[in-house]
Structure formats: C-alpha cells, structure tokens
Amino acid sequence: MSTSMNGKAASATGAAEDVLLDIRGLRIEGQSDDVWSQIVKGVDVKLVRGRVLGLIGESGAGKSTIGLAAMGFARPGCRITGGEIYFEGTDIRKLSQSEQIRLRGRRIAYVAQSAAAAFNPAHRLIDQVVEASLAHGLMTREEAVARAIELFGRLGLPDPENIGNRYPHQVSGGQLQRIMTAMALAPRPSLVVFDEPTTALDVTTQIDVLVAIKNAIHAEGASALYITHDLAVVAQIADEIMVLRHGRMVELGATDDIISRPKEEYTRDLVGIRQIHKTEGNGLAREPLLFVDGVTAAYGNALTVLHDVTVFLPQAQTLAIVGESGSGKSTMARVITGLLPPRKGVIRFQGQNLPPRLADRSKEQLRVLQMIYQMPDVAINPRQKVREIIGRPLDFYFGLSGRERDARVSELLEQIELGRKFLDRYPAELSGGQKQRVCIARALAAEPRLIICDEPTSALDPLVADGILKLLLRLQAETKVSYLFITHDIATVRAIADSVCVLYRGKVVRFGPKAEVLAPPFDDYTDLLLKSVPEMQVGWLEDVLKTRRMESAGN
Amino acid sequence: MTTTTPSIEERAGADGERSTISLVLRELRKAPLTAWFGMLVIFAYLFVALFAHWVAPYGESQVFDTPYANWAYIPHWSWLGPIPYWVTFEPTGSEFLLGTDQLGRDMLTRLIYGARNTIGIAVATTLLSFAIGGGLGILAAVRGGWFDQILSRAVDVLMAIPSLIFALMLLSIFGSSVLNLIIIIAILDSTRVFRLSRAVAMNVVVMDFVEAARLRGERLAWIMRREILPNVLPPLVAEFGLRFCFVFLTISALSFLGVGIQPPTADWGSMVRENATLITYGNVTPLLPAGAIALLTVAVNFVVDWFLHKTSGLRDEH
Amino acid sequence: MHPILRTVVQRLALALVTLFVVSIIIFSAVEMLPGDFAKAILGQSATPETVKAFQHEIGLDRPPIERYVDWITNAVQGDFGSSYAARAGYKRTVAGIIEPRLWNTLFLAGVTALVAVPLALFLGITAALYRNSLYDRTVNALTLTTISFPEFFVAYMLMLFLAVKYPIFYSLANVSADTPLLERISRIALPVMTLTLVIVAHMMRMTRAALINLLASPYIEMARLKGIPNREVILKHALPNAWAPIVNVIAFNLAYLVVGVVVVEVVFVYPGIGQLMVDSVTSRDIPVVQACALIFAGTYIMLNLTADIIAIVTNPRILHPR
Numbered sequence A: 001m002s003t004s005m006n007g008k009a010a011s012a013t014g015a016a017e018d019v020l021l022d023i024r025g026l027r028i029e030g031q032s033d034d035v036w037s038q039i040v041k042g043v044d045v046k047l048v049r050g051r052v053l054g055l056i057g058e059s060g061a062g063k064s065t066i067g068l069a070a071m072g073f074a075r076p077g078c079r080i081t082g083g084e085i086y087f088e089g090t091d092i093r094k095l096s097q098s099e100q101i102r103l104r105g106r107r108i109a110y111v112a113q114s115a116a117a118a119f120n121p122a123h124r125l126i127d128q129v130v131e132a133s134l135a136h137g138l139m140t141r142e143e144a145v146a147r148a149i150e151l152f153g154r155l156g157l158p159d160p161e162n163i164g165n166r167y168p169h170q171v172s173g174g175q176l177q178r179i180m181t182a183m184a185l186a187p188r189p190s191l192v193v194f195d196e197p198t199t200a201l202d203v204t205t206q207i208d209v210l211v212a213i214k215n216a217i218h219a220e221g222a223s224a225l226y227i228t229h230d231l232a233v234v235a236q237i238a239d240e241i242m243v244l245r246h247g248r249m250v251e252l253g254a255t256d257d258i259i260s261r262p263k264e265e266y267t268r269d270l271v272g273i274r275q276i277h278k279t280e281g282n283g284l285a286r287e288p289l290l291f292v293d294g295v296t297a298a299y300g301n302a303l304t305v306l307h308d309v310t311v312f313l314p315q316a317q318t319l320a321i322v323g324e325s326g327s328g329k330s331t332m333a334r335v336i337t338g339l340l341p342p343r344k345g346v347i348r349f350q351g352q353n354l355p356p357r358l359a360d361r362s363k364e365q366l367r368v369l370q371m372i373y374q375m376p377d378v379a380i381n382p383r384q385k386v387r388e389i390i391g392r393p394l395d396f397y398f399g400l401s402g403r404e405r406d407a408r409v410s411e412l413l414e415q416i417e418l419g420r421k422f423l424d425r426y427p428a429e430l431s432g433g434q435k436q437r438v439c440i441a442r443a444l445a446a447e448p449r450l451i452i453c454d455e456p457t458s459a460l461d462p463l464v465a466d467g468i469l470k471l472l473l474r475l476q477a478e479t480k481v482s483y484l485f486i487t488h489d490i491a492t493v494r495a496i497a498d499s500v501c502v503l504y505r506g507k508v509v510r511f512g513p514k515a516e517v518l519a520p521p522f523d524d525y526t527d528l529l530l531k532s533v534p535e536m537q538v539g540w541l542e543d544v545l546k547t548r549r550m551e552s553a554g555n
Numbered sequence B: 001m002t003t004t005t006p007s008i009e010e011r012a013g014a015d016g017e018r019s020t021i022s023l024v025l026r027e028l029r030k031a032p033l034t035a036w037f038g039m040l041v042i043f044a045y046l047f048v049a050l051f052a053h054w055v056a057p058y059g060e061s062q063v064f065d066t067p068y069a070n071w072a073y074i075p076h077w078s079w080l081g082p083i084p085y086w087v088t089f090e091p092t093g094s095e096f097l098l099g100t101d102q103l104g105r106d107m108l109t110r111l112i113y114g115a116r117n118t119i120g121i122a123v124a125t126t127l128l129s130f131a132i133g134g135g136l137g138i139l140a141a142v143r144g145g146w147f148d149q150i151l152s153r154a155v156d157v158l159m160a161i162p163s164l165i166f167a168l169m170l171l172s173i174f175g176s177s178v179l180n181l182i183i184i185i186a187i188l189d190s191t192r193v194f195r196l197s198r199a200v201a202m203n204v205v206v207m208d209f210v211e212a213a214r215l216r217g218e219r220l221a222w223i224m225r226r227e228i229l230p231n232v233l234p235p236l237v238a239e240f241g242l243r244f245c246f247v248f249l250t251i252s253a254l255s256f257l258g259v260g261i262q263p264p265t266a267d268w269g270s271m272v273r274e275n276a277t278l279i280t281y282g283n284v285t286p287l288l289p290a291g292a293i294a295l296l297t298v299a300v301n302f303v304v305d306w307f308l309h310k311t312s313g314l315r316d317e318h
Numbered sequence C: 001m002h003p004i005l006r007t008v009v010q011r012l013a014l015a016l017v018t019l020f021v022v023s024i025i026i027f028s029a030v031e032m033l034p035g036d037f038a039k040a041i042l043g044q045s046a047t048p049e050t051v052k053a054f055q056h057e058i059g060l061d062r063p064p065i066e067r068y069v070d071w072i073t074n075a076v077q078g079d080f081g082s083s084y085a086a087r088a089g090y091k092r093t094v095a096g097i098i099e100p101r102l103w104n105t106l107f108l109a110g111v112t113a114l115v116a117v118p119l120a121l122f123l124g125i126t127a128a129l130y131r132n133s134l135y136d137r138t139v140n141a142l143t144l145t146t147i148s149f150p151e152f153f154v155a156y157m158l159m160l161f162l163a164v165k166y167p168i169f170y171s172l173a174n175v176s177a178d179t180p181l182l183e184r185i186s187r188i189a190l191p192v193m194t195l196t197l198v199i200v201a202h203m204m205r206m207t208r209a210a211l212i213n214l215l216a217s218p219y220i221e222m223a224r225l226k227g228i229p230n231r232e233v234i235l236k237h238a239l240p241n242a243w244a245p246i247v248n249v250i251a252f253n254l255a256y257l258v259v260g261v262v263v264v265e266v267v268f269v270y271p272g273i274g275q276l277m278v279d280s281v282t283s284r285d286i287p288v289v290q291a292c293a294l295i296f297a298g299t300y301i302m303l304n305l306t307a308d309i310i311a312i313v314t315n316p317r318i319l320h321p322r
Helices: A061-069 A098-105 A125-136 A141-154 A175-187 A203-220 A231-237 A256-259 A265-272 A329-337 A363-367 A384-400 A402-415 A432-445 A463-480 A490-496 A524-530 A540-547 B005-013 B020-030 B034-048 B075-080 B107-143 B147-160 B164-174 B178-205 B209-216 B220-256 B269-275 B276-281 B287-316 C003-028 C035-044 C048-057 C062-074 C094-129 C134-148 C151-165 C181-187 C189-216 C218-227 C230-267 C275-282 C286-313
Strands: A018-030 A034-049 A052-056 A076-089 A108-111 A191-195 A223-228 A238-244 A248-254 A286-300 A301-315 A317-321 A344-348 A369-372 A449-456 A482-487 A497-502 A507-513
Touching: A018 A061, A018 A223, A034 A052, A034 A061, A034 A076, A034 A223, A034 A248, A034 C003, A052 B178, A061 A076, A061 A191, A061 A223, A061 A524, A076 A175, A108 C218, A125 A141, A125 A175, A141 A175, A141 A203, A175 A191, A175 A203, A191 B164, A191 C035, A203 A231, A203 A402, A203 A432, A203 A540, A223 A231, A231 A238, A231 A540, A231 B075, A238 A256, A238 A265, A248 A256, A248 A265, A256 A265, A265 A463, A286 A329, A286 C062, A301 A317, A301 A329, A301 A344, A301 A482, A301 A497, A301 A507, A317 A329, A317 A490, A317 C275, A329 A369, A329 A449, A344 A402, A369 A432, A369 B209, A384 A402, A384 A432, A402 A432, A402 A482, A432 A463, A432 B164, A463 A490, A507 A524, B034 B107, B075 B164, B075 C003, B107 B147, B107 B178, B107 B269, B107 B287, B147 B178, B164 B178, B164 C230, B164 C275, B164 C286, B178 B220, B209 B220, B209 C062, B220 B269, B220 B287, B220 C151, B220 C230, B269 B276, B269 C151, B276 C134, B276 C151, B287 C134, B287 C151, C003 C062, C003 C286, C062 C286, C094 C134, C094 C189, C094 C275, C094 C286, C134 C189, C151 C189, C151 C230, C181 C189, C181 C218, C189 C230, C218 C230, C230 C275, C230 C286
Parallel strands: A052 A223, A052 A238, A108 A191, A191 A223, A317 A482, A317 A497, A369 A449, A449 A482
Antiparallel strands: A018 A034, A018 A076, A238 A248, A286 A301, A286 A344, A497 A507
16 A cells, blocks of 8 residues: 555556546536536546545635535535546445445545534534444444544644543634544545645644644555645645646646646646745835834733734835734734724824824825725625725715716726726626725725735635735835735745734734845744745655744644 | 636626616516515505505495495305305395495405505504614614613613513503504514614624725714615515514504504404404404405515525525 | 533523513503593592592502512512502402413413424424425425414414314303313313414424524534434434524523413403403503513513523533633
C-alpha cells in the first residue's frame, strides 16, 4: 500500500492499479425555485487505493455534491441522474437502500465542514465516535472506545483518555474537527471524504488540523477525497488534484504537475493568484493622514478588546492590520469610524482630532472616511437598484440629482469595470464579486481620503478576490486614496500593503513598513501567523512544521 | 471562456432586466389551485362588501312580517343532509333566497351587509394594529437600548394575558361600541405585530448596509424608511393576512359571545348567536354566517400559505 | 449554584414578576370605570345614598394601593370578594361562584388535552417523517382548513350532524355537580371533539414544522452518512433534541385551549368558568370578571413557565456547562 505523500500521479493506463473508487459520467441535478438544472455535468473520478485526491473549485463547481455522491448520497433538493459509481468494484447506485446504508460509515466515511453543527449536541463525543463501529457490528464497545482513544492520541488531541466524555459544545472548533476525523476513521473505512474540513477554522488552527488529518490518513492507510476551494491547502495533502468548474472537470494531474505545470488557462489563473506584489511606498515619515494614538477600547464594562494601540497611515498608502479572529482588528475599524468611542486615546485625521462619537462628526468628516465590508451580500440593500446604492452618497454629500447624478454613477461603474448596463440591476442579479465592486463604487462616490477595508476579499472565491485586489490597487494609483486594510491573510498583505500592523489579543505586536515587518527576526506570533498561510508549493507544510516556534493560538 | 476577472463574474447578471409586473404575472401563473381559489373568494367577498348597497335585495334592517319564512327552502344547501319534513312549507318561495331570521329580516341581505361590517371592522382593526405594532417594533429594533427594553418587557406582560380574556375584561369596563372594539383588539393584537416586526427588523438592523447608512450620516427616519422597511415588508405582508384572520375570528367570537358588534348592525358573529337555537331543529341558518366566516379565513390562509412559500423560496435562489 | 438551578430560579422569578404586573393591570381595571358605573349597575332609579353606599362597599373611597394590597392578599388565599350580582337579597362570594365552574372547565380542558395531545403528536411526527407524501399533503390541507374555522362553526357543524341529524351525542353539555362521571364524559363528547379538532390542527402543524426544522440539521445528515438506520436516526439523534420544541408546542396549544374553552362552553351551555366570564362581562359584574381574568392569566403564565423549564432542563448546553 502506497503511503508516499506526493508520489507520481496514477497514470490512467496502469493495469495493476487497485482502483478503489471509479465514478463514470456522473450527472447530478439541483432544484431551485421548482426547476431542476444540472449542477454536475458528466464527471469522471478515479481514485487508487491508498491515495488522496484533491477536488478543487470555486463555489458552484459541484465539488461537495460529487463528494457526497461518492457515498451514494444526495442532499435534499439534489438528485443523481446519471453515471456509475463503482466503489470496490460494485456500482453503489445499483445497491438497495439498506445495502447503501451498510456501506456508509463502515467502508466510506465523511468529514463535514462545520464540526460544531455536525455533532449532535445531546450526546457525549465518545458515544458519537463509536456509534458507526457499533451500528455496523464491527467491534464491541470496549474495542471501539480503545480505538477512539488511540485515534484521539494520533490526531494530537489533549487528554485522549477523557476528551470523549465531553459534550460537543465543551471543546474548541479545531479539536472538534479532529474528533470528527477520528469519528470517520474509527471503523477503518477504506475511503474518507473530507468536505472543506479546515475552511471554518481560524488561520493558525487550520494548519494544525491539516497536519493532524494528513498524518492520520497515512498512518491508517486510508484513501481520501479532499474537497476544498484553496489550491494551496490541497497541494499540501493530495497526491493528485482535479480542478472543477461549473460542474465539469477542467484538469486532472499529479499535484506537482498542477502546481508547477498547469495546462489549462483556468488552472494557471488559480495557481497564479497571490502573485500580486506591491512595492511599498516609502513615507511613514511623512505627515500621516490617519493617526490612531494610544487607543484603548472595550465593549460594555468588562471586555477590553484593544490595549493602547498606536498606528498611523500616510496619504495614498495602505496599512494592513493583520490578526486572527478575536485579535481586535474589526474593533479598530469600529473605533476609527466612531461606532465605538474609545476608552482612551484619540483618532487624528489630516492633523485634526476626530470626535470620538459618530453622532458628533460633521458631514465632511464622515465623507472623507468610507468603508468596504467583508460580506458584499449584506453590505448593500437587496431592495435598492445599483443606481440608488451608488447614487445616494452623491445626493447626500454633493447634492447631485437626476441626469447629473446618473452620469456620475455611470462613470463610477466604468471605473469599477462594470459599465452602465448595471444601473438598473438589483443586488440579487449580481455575483459576489460584482456586489463587492458596487460597494467599492459606493465608497468612491463620496470621494474619500481613506477607505477602511474590512476583509473585503475573504468571502470571495480566490480568482474573484484577486480581481478585487487589483482593482483596489488601480483605484489607489488613480485617486490617491489611502486604505486601512483589515485581513488575516499574509498573502493579501504582501499583495497590497505598504505598512503592516500585527495585532494579537488587542495589542500591537509589530508595526512598521512591510519589508521590515515581514522580514526576520520575528516575534513568535508573527512567525506563527506567517507560517499559517499555505503557499502554493508542494512540501511547504513539512518545512513549516520543522521551523515553527509557537503552537496555534487556539490550542 | 476566457478568464479575465470581470467575465467570470458576468454569469449571475445574465438574464437582464425583468419588470415587476411580468414577474408577478409569472408567479401568478404558477400559483397552485388553492391559492387561486383563495384569491377568487377574497375578491368575491371584497366585491360584495364594497357594493353591499347594490348587491343586497333588501335594506340592512328591513323587517318582514314572516319570521322564519321558508327557512327550509335551501336547495343550494341540500347537500347538508335531508331537510326536516316539518319545515318544508312554501317550497316555491323564492322571495327570500336563504329565508329570514328570527325577526323576519332577509337572511341573504343580512349576510351581505354583514360582509361589509364584519370585514370592514376587522380590516380597520388590523391596519391600526400594524400601524402601532409595526411602527414601534421597527423603531425598537433601530433605537435599541432602554427604549427597546421597556417596550419589549411591556409587551411580554401584555402577552401573558390571553387576548380574548383581556378583551372581554376591557369590554366589560368600557362597554361594547364599535370604536372601543377596534381600539381594544388593535392594541392587544399589536403586541404580536410588535414582536414579529421587531424580530424581523433586528435581522435587518445588523446588516452592514444599515451600518453603511449610519456611517454616511443618514438620519434615523431615512434609515427606517429606505433601508429597513423595504426589507421587512414581505414577512409583514404575510403576517398581515394571518393577523387579519386572527382579528376577524376574535371579533366574530366576541360578537358571538354578545359583547362584540351590537345589534341591529348586521354582523356574522352576532347573526350566529341570534339564530343559534335553530340548530337544534336541524336548521342550517346559523351555519350560513359561520360558514361565511370560515370560508373567508380559509381563503386568506390559502393565499398566505402560498405567499410564504414563495417568499421563503425566493431566498434560496442564487 | 448549578447553572440549571440558577436559570430555573430566574425563570420562576420572572414569571412571578409577570404575574404581579398582570394582577396590577387587572386590578386597575376598576380604576378605569366610567363615573356613572354605579348607576349602570344599580339602575337609573338608584338614589345618591345607595350609589354612595355601593361606592363605599367596593372601596372606591379608599386609596388604590391599600385596596390593591387587600385584594391581592385575599385573592392569593382564594377570596375574590363578593359578586355585584344579586345584591338586593343575599350576598354571594366570587369564590363560591367560581369554584364548581373552575373544576368543570379543568375537567373539559383535561379530557381534551388527553385526547388531543397524543393525537396531534402522532399526526405531526408521522407527517414530518413522510414529508411531501400524499398523507402529509392531505393532513396539511385539512389542518390548514380547520385552523381557519371559527370554533363556533366547528361546534355547530358537529352539533347539527352528530346530535340533531344523527342523534349520537348530547347536543348540550349541561352537567351539574351530581352528574356521574360516565354520563359527564358522554355529555361533554361534542365540546371535547370541537376543541380537539381546533387544537390538533394547530399542534400538528407546529410539531411537524419543529421536527422538519430539526431533521434538516447537519448532525442528522452526519448520522445518516455514518450508516445509522432511519429508525435509529429518529430515536437517537432527532428525539433527544426534539423535547424542547415539542413541549413548547404543547404548552402553547394548551394555553390556546384555555381561551378556546370560552366559546365552546357558551355554544354547548357548559357550566364552566368561560361561560361565567362571558355572563359577568354582559352584566358587568367586575369582581367576577377580575377573578376569571386572573385565573386565566395565571394558567397561561404557568403553562409557558413549565415549557420554559422543560426546555432548560433538556438543553445539554445548560445541563453540561463548559
């Protein structure tokens, strides 16, 4: 059984190969608004025993649906309409319902994206972990518990003997995800389907879970389908990668080939993202546009979220605020915009103190400071047309109306590469990236000096996110606007920032020009953060593990 | 397909502009039979209610000297069962299609005027209840803080008393007049509207587009009217149908109990009460107004059910 | 203190506060009486002296707070004062009027609950399990129709068919204190049926919705993907999480039952507290109305409190704190 991690791709002609899963011409339909339409349009998947196949694609590519179909399962609102699914030589689709049930959990197991939701809140973890082994009559309870404890240890969980006695809400997200992996591996299945197992986790936790999963798969000698939207993640764990798009296969190949020698243009684009690199402007010395001076902020009476934060940002430059969730980076945006008046410290803008409370700021002070949000879906009113969304700031700040206003809106639409045909569309008729562009146009309409960008690309598919970053850079060159860019992604920082501030538990760990902050010597936290974002490079994970100094913050 | 960024994003906006009217027509064509039935009944009721004056054969309280005249002549209702032999006199009397009531007033006429009075009062009450509950609910969601706290606690307490019981108590104190009835029921019912509109508006208030409007410096009234109201309208419209049914049934029940709409105003609830004893003789007269109430609420419920299915279904569309 | 105990005590305190505020509202009802109320009760011929005496008797000449304290302390001990009705001859205490009728109403509601709750749960659970089947759609359409009917429509329909056309049951439910149990039950058959029809429709729909919501949870999908047979998925994974929503549904509908009783009692001339309240409203016998309102509100609050507490006790997050 091959356990080589990045072995040569299984060539399609190899006769002696032990093919575990062979899906041919798979077609799946999905229902939306009473109409059935094809979401998987004839896909072939072949997985050799002992290997890991990565399925990658943007949202809507059909990758999760394929993963479930490998178990003969279709979610409500989906149905498998064509193709054969051979698992260990038998076509699952031809099996009866009860025969399929006997296969699930025993021979093929599943690891879901959100562990917090996929565990039953009413039962202890251990009972859920051993459930499949017992239901399929594979072992006695004692054996199953011993096996679970062995797996807990292998997955690096603390206190493997007792952690199973807890309830799901009593352990952290990263631990739950490992316990779910243990749950899947417990009955010794030959195939495990991982459906974005690290996506919902914090950046620094993601790597630890990824390592745990990788080691466990290889130690168990299991085969796996690993589904994700992140090519860099899948490159760390898969032997082969299949790129999917719009329910069709784009390219299939050995991991190294896909990463280093992609054939299709779409794959090349996927590999090519995160290669934007902004040469940093010099000028931290210049009179700053924004000066956050000794700010301490708290919600309510108890929780202090920011401790004595001092950062500044010159005109026409970008300051990236980096940190994981809970580090206080979004709170910083709320303090600067006046939504959360600080306990201590002041915000200076263009040399003047800004009133701490939003209500006390003048229209002019509000105009020069605009904001872009993480979720474009909820950042624009679904009941307003693009014309109104972008037009309102023009009307509000500059008193434009009628033809004059429409002309300016069209101009802005051109600027964000959409064009005036979008004037009368509702947000529901736009894609995620288009919505984010509309948000950018709305901010630009106020002709601001500073735009606060709160993770504007993290909810978007990688290629779309790339497009947004390029747009932001171009707009900065054109309009000399400054960005305060909040993110957890170091690659994004490299792409867009001039200076960087690393936040950890509400304190500034590191602040300075990008070249300085991202160059050694590092403090432990920056080191961890830098080594938490997978790079598009085979073997990166192993290198990082050797050099990393700090365990993830979640542990 | 090339892979420059804008073209990737093109797909969602492909189907261009769709006018609201054609969208509504398309939905109507796909509506299930129950919804069509419901809409038909509602329109028929509204027509009768609005044009009661022309539709009704006699005056609202016109008394004829033949109490209970041919109240067994009910060919339309014969499916209800065998007609008792001793009331089948005057079989050709088409003068009073549905017979007359205990005072000798034409039943059909009373029913038609009852439509106007009963539906009119219920609609007025529901509108008032939405004006109070909806307005305060949205305001509480937007303002938050002590304003929201005080209102929410007050509503909790008011809702701890069953509304029919509360209404009975208040009517015993203030007396039963149509105005009292409308105000009391509207205020009691507005607690439920308050809860729903507050909950729905809460979901909208936390959206970033509301924060964006705040950061822009928009005034509270503008935010409520332009950002929040359009987004809470669909669930509130559905709720309007349900609240109307509830109010309509409550008022009918009160009238039936004799503390609602008072005679001689024609009203379905009191008509059931006035003719109730007839049922023990196998006569269906009291069932006519009761059936009229039932038919309308069934119709409204069918339409609301479809509407709810539609609006919640649209959200899944991506 | 264990979090469970703390939460339960909190809810209990909240319910008491609510009951207290409700009692103030009900009490202040008298304060809102129009000035000529005494005349309306005593008749136009009443002399100023009798009016004055009456006002003194109901205590309108004493400060409200003092009267409230009196009223509530007595009410807690089951003494609601005396009725305005039948004043000339003899006095009747409110408690004396209410007590037998309260038992009658509790009997009616209890029998209905015994029939309706199991029936509704069965229909709701099966409809959720066989979702979108013909059975589900039929039950759905039927219950949607039934909840739209006013209670008196259902009542008279049943009466017409099951008592008049085909005299199977008693058309009126006039029982007295010495009616034997079996006859009592057969006499209230129609009221129970009416209430059951109305309640079951509501309860079944809510049970179905709660269960469908539950069955859509990711952990149910996970259980299915582990190869757990359908029956066990329902029993082991859905049911333990279903108690809270189901108990909520039951409490909500029992509370609804408390109100529905009023109309049904009037239709079937059943000597219960609902009919008493309606009669007292008509005759503006305020002490009786107040007492009835307090009893109804108290029952309502208690039912909701019970549901709340059961939901707390079955919630693993509170049961097993971090």
